Amino acid sequence: AVLSLDEASRSMDPGAKLAAVKAAQKFFSDDKDRAFEAKMMDESTHLLTLQQQLEKEADGKVEFFGKSVNETINLCLLNGMSKRADKIKSEFKVSDKRFWYLKLHALTALRDFEALEAF
Amino acid sequence: MSSEPDDRATSKSPEALVDVGLLKEIARKALVDALNSVNGAKTLVLDASLAGPLGLVTEVSLLKHHGVDKMFWLEPGSLSATTPNIVYLCRPMIKYVKIIADHIKRYAKESRKHTYTLFLVPRISTLITRILEEEGVLGDVTISSYNLQFVPLADDVVSLEHENAFKDLWVDGDETVIYDSAQALTTFQKLYGLFPRIVGKGDGAARLATLLSRETPKSSTSSSPDTLLTPSEKIDSLIVLDRRVDMITPLLTQLTYEGLIDELIGIKNSHVELPASLLSPPAPPAASAAGPSTSPPTSTVPLPSLKKDAKKKHHLTTTTDPLFEELRDLNFSSVGRKLNRVARRLDEDYRTNLQSKTVAQLRDFVGKLGGLQTEHQSLRLHTGLSELLVPLTRTEQFNKSLEIQQNLLASYDVSAQISAIEEMIAQGADMQVTLRLLCLASITSGGIKAKTLENIKREILQAYGYNYLPLLLSLASPSLGILLPNPLPANAPLSLTALKYPFTTLRKSLRLLIDDTPEGIDEVENDISFTYSGYAPISIRLVQCVAQKGGVISNPAEKAESDADGKRAAPQGKVQAQPIVGWKGFEDVVAAIPGATVDIVQPGTTGRVPLIASLLEPREHATTTVVFFLGGCTYTEIAALRWVGRQNRGRKFLIATTGIISGASIIDSIAGVGKAAGGSAAI
Numbered sequence A: 001a002v003l004s005l006d007e008a009s010r011s012m013d014p015g016a017k018l019a020a021v022k023a024a025q026k027f028f029s030d031d032k033d034r035a036f037e038a039k040m041m042d043e044s045t046h047l048l049t050l051q052q053q054l055e056k057e058a059d060g061k062v063e064f065f066g067k068s069v070n071e072t073i074n075l076c077l078l079n080g081m082s083k084r085a086d087k088i089k090s091e092f093k094v095s096d097k098r099f100w101y102l103k104l105h106a107l108t109a110l111r112d113f114e115a116l117e118a119f
Numbered sequence B: 001m002s003s004e005p006d007d008r009a010t011s012k013s014p015e016a017l018v019d020v021g022l023l024k025e026i027a028r029k030a031l032v033d034a035l036n037s038v039n040g041a042k043t044l045v046l047d048a049s050l051a052g053p054l055g056l057v058t059e060v061s062l063l064k065h066h067g068v069d070k071m072f073w074l075e076p077g078s079l080s081a082t083t084p085n086i087v088y089l090c091r092p093m094i095k096y097v098k099i100i101a102d103h104i105k106r107y108a109k110e111s112r113k114h115t116y117t118l119f120l121v122p123r124i125s126t127l128i129t130r131i132l133e134e135e136g137v138l139g140d141v142t143i144s145s146y147n148l149q150f151v152p153l154a155d156d157v158v159s160l161e162h163e164n165a166f167k168d169l170w171v172d173g174d175e176t177v178i179y180d181s182a183q184a185l186t187t188f189q190k191l192y193g194l195f196p197r198i199v200g201k202g203d204g205a206a207r208l209a210t211l212l213s214r215e216t217p218k219s220s221t222s223s224s225p226d227t228l229l230t231p232s233e234k235i236d237s238l239i240v241l242d243r244r245v246d247m248i249t250p251l252l253t254q255l256t257y258e259g260l261i262d263e264l265i266g267i268k269n270s271h272v273e274l275p276a277s278l279l280s281p282p283a284p285p286a287a288s289a290a291g292p293s294t295s296p297p298t299s300t301v302p303l304p305s306l307k308k309d310a311k312k313k314h315h316l317t318t319t320t321d322p323l324f325e326e327l328r329d330l331n332f333s334s335v336g337r338k339l340n341r342v343a344r345r346l347d348e349d350y351r352t353n354l355q356s357k358t359v360a361q362l363r364d365f366v367g368k369l370g371g372l373q374t375e376h377q378s379l380r381l382h383t384g385l386s387e388l389l390v391p392l393t394r395t396e397q398f399n400k401s402l403e404i405q406q407n408l409l410a411s412y413d414v415s416a417q418i419s420a421i422e423e424m425i426a427q428g429a430d431m432q433v434t435l436r437l438l439c440l441a442s443i444t445s446g447g448i449k450a451k452t453l454e455n456i457k458r459e460i461l462q463a464y465g466y467n468y469l470p471l472l473l474s475l476a477s478p479s480l481g482i483l484l485p486n487p488l489p490a491n492a493p494l495s496l497t498a499l500k501y502p503f504t505t506l507r508k509s510l511r512l513l514i515d516d517t518p519e520g521i522d523e524v525e526n527d528i529s530f531t532y533s534g535y536a537p538i539s540i541r542l543v544q545c546v547a548q549k550g551g552v553i554s555n556p557a558e559k560a561e562s563d564a565d566g567k568r569a570a571p572q573g574k575v576q577a578q579p580i581v582g583w584k585g586f587e588d589v590v591a592a593i594p595g596a597t598v599d600i601v602q603p604g605t606t607g608r609v610p611l612i613a614s615l616l617e618p619r620e621h622a623t624t625t626v627v628f629f630l631g632g633c634t635y636t637e638i639a640a641l642r643w644v645g646r647q648n649r650g651r652k653f654l655i656a657t658t659g660i661i662s663g664a665s666i667i668d669s670i671a672g673v674g675k676a677a678g679g680s681a682a683i
Helices: A002-010 A014-030 A032-057 A069-078 A082-091 A096-110 A113-118 B021-036 B048-057 B060-065 B094-109 B126-135 B165-170 B176-192 B203-221 B257-264 B303-308 B322-327 B332-354 B359-393 B396-409 B414-426 B431-444 B450-464 B466-476 B494-498 B503-509 B528-532 B538-547 B549-553 B556-560 B587-592 B612-616 B635-647 B663-682
Strands: B042-046 B068-073 B085-090 B115-120 B141-145 B151-154 B157-159 B197-201 B235-242 B271-275 B311-315 B597-601 B623-630 B651-657
Touching: A032 A069, A032 B450, A069 A096, B021 B060, B021 B151, B021 B176, B048 B085, B060 B068, B085 B094, B094 B115, B094 B126, B126 B141, B165 B176, B165 B663, B176 B203, B176 B623, B176 B651, B197 B203, B203 B235, B203 B623, B235 B538, B257 B359, B257 B635, B322 B332, B322 B359, B332 B359, B359 B396, B396 B414, B396 B431, B414 B431, B414 B450, B431 B450, B431 B466, B431 B663, B450 B466, B466 B663, B538 B623, B538 B635, B635 B651
Parallel strands: B042 B068, B042 B085, B085 B115, B115 B141, B157 B651, B197 B235, B235 B623, B623 B651
Antiparallel strands: B151 B157, B197 B597, B271 B311
């Protein structure tokens, strides 16, 4: 499983990467002690597909693919896709604390003081 | 026991250390021999990871002197060599050999004739020949080895400079490092005689010790010098410590000057990368002599612009920089005071000299001027360096992690610490910082609650990327086991349960934590715990168990405390070094730590067997104890050992290690794969 993960992180092509991560997920789920890892991999595939969608929405202007959840949320916020960011938050059960920090940083970076004020 | 005719120990000053310069000589000579074995001008192709260690043994001019025409890094792609000979120097790693094979094939295509020689460091491996064979170029290459072993980093530190030793051993289960260490230690014994006694702790250490003791008689059948047969006069024992024995220490933030530089800026092969403005004097030396009152220019330049400056490598060494010798082992909090004092003294020196009237005085002054200027320059360097460090130590992240570390060490409200770690993740702290803290929490409290751990792992993966999952897995793997759930799953392998680290009992029995009383650092300074502002590294406490038993139980300076000044251990605090008697007195403590315990007496194979009793007698002349860290040690541990050495009369420590590590470098090396890949995936 680790090997296919390794492969996943190396492959550039989105399709191949997704496949490799899925393979890793399968390996993990075969072993019942690795439920946690399997779940994480599940999330990972989910994130990757979501990122593909996001890239389409942003007309390929923003690169989402292969980013971590935090970075993805951050990118969403920076590019004015705060609805999506909220959605990711709920889908990945991002803790409130972490999300607020992210939002704070993003808004400061944008110098969006009105939004900052509002929150 | 002093009937030995060629007793060189006595000819030198009694406190003299074992001369590690010899090791450097050997390494240099081996390199020259290797180069000379290839005739004519040659192009040297270097594996980049070797450049640092090599730089410590030789200079470019020496290489040039021995026919090296040009030097290249070993990198994929074409190589433009002009000389008929090409010499490769690299560690036996598959990726390097592939590159070499690629080079050879390329040249073969262009039908250019070159002679290829491959020197593998430290020895030839069959795997490499196999790969070359598969690539079909084995016939074209002469393979030989360049046996680079211990490289002296300071006059009491030698290192194999094996960067990945820790990962190789405990993540990949690759034990070549142990073998290499045994080889290097055997060379060491050839020079200085057999270690009369080997004491060690940890499974890896046990393997190393058996390898060593088995190695010796074998090589003695050949025409080996009799130093291998007789116990050494100068060295009284070898203490081998497995890094696994003390995982806590490297995870903490180092607080000595040198350690902090390593933590925050990074020291590689005892070179540190600094802004060029720090190193080269801004003005000709005549101007800089104008007076120390003009503060170094760096103080006025804001940090960010400093960072953008061209980086320049600076060799941190004590041979050219006496000030560094005074500074390197100090707790960072007292570095400023020290620098201030030195600056004042320098200022005074200048002033008194300027008052000199007579010609003789003037001549005296001019003679001293050179020394003053170098001192001045090093003062400037270190002031600048500390100024670089100070803002870094003031960051919230740094202080927060320190606070969490201290609380964890005291086992104070562990769950609160874990949520503090969680908060740091949320704030986007560095991955290695949070992971270090997490591992520390796991070790000190014997595992983190399964539910919490799972949560925090999720946070980590989400915050830093899913490609770190392999890293988390290897941290929890049975061989390493520094990030574990508590209680362990029922079906966990036995090896994992056996690994449980009895931190809380150790804390008591080894007196690891010194109360941070209001008197503050001054008191702490009287114990090795000064290095971590109140925490004594376990590894060094273990060395004390062997070599300075009194120091473990009570603070040696406490006796002197009754004196009015209290500070700075009074002369009577300096005890005569005890003879090495193994773990005696601390068997229980040592047994509590997972891993095998070693205690071997090497009598030597000549008839002259020294009685154990004679080993037990306090020695008249100074001896050296070699402490070998398998898997690397931190600068702070070196500092602490030096301190222990200073407490004893008649014993010096020589620190040998597979490499210098820090918590960051451990995590990074384990994450290595994921990191490199993560970078490429982001493209």
